[in-house]
Amino acid sequence: MKKDIKIPVVEKVQVLATYEWDKDFLAKIWNIYLVNNREDIIESVLVMSKGSYKNKKTSILRHGLGDLPPHMGAKVEMIADEVLGFTNEYIVTFFAEGKLFDKIFTFKPYSIKENNTVFINLMGQNCVIAE
DSSP, rough: OOOGGOOOOOOOOEEEEEEEEEEEEEEEEEEEEEEOOOOSOOOEEEEEEEEEETTEOOOOEEEEEEEEEETEEEEEEEOOOTTSSSEEEEEEEEETTTTEEEEEEOOOOOOSGGOOOHHHTTTTEEEEHHH
């Protein structure tokens, strides 16, 4: 029975952290984005975020992003400096090709920092890519 279950592999979808100016906070902050690099729309996108470090945990947050067109990104949340030392997980679930896709993206502790950024054309800026 288990051998008959086919779990689709998530490809060309990324979770990124960007360090950008926020006009409300009047400071640079880290924001998390979900990027669809696929050639088709991803539908009913849900993102659950949580962080943990030793015996400390963050609240579990759930974000409904709706549909995300191809080659587009959507802001998920702002991530506070206090939890950059945590393991931060983003569980992404969406529909495409008539199937349900699901993947966990992880930022290791202290991996979200300017030294770890790479330029992402779609975002037009430097970003940290989740594993």
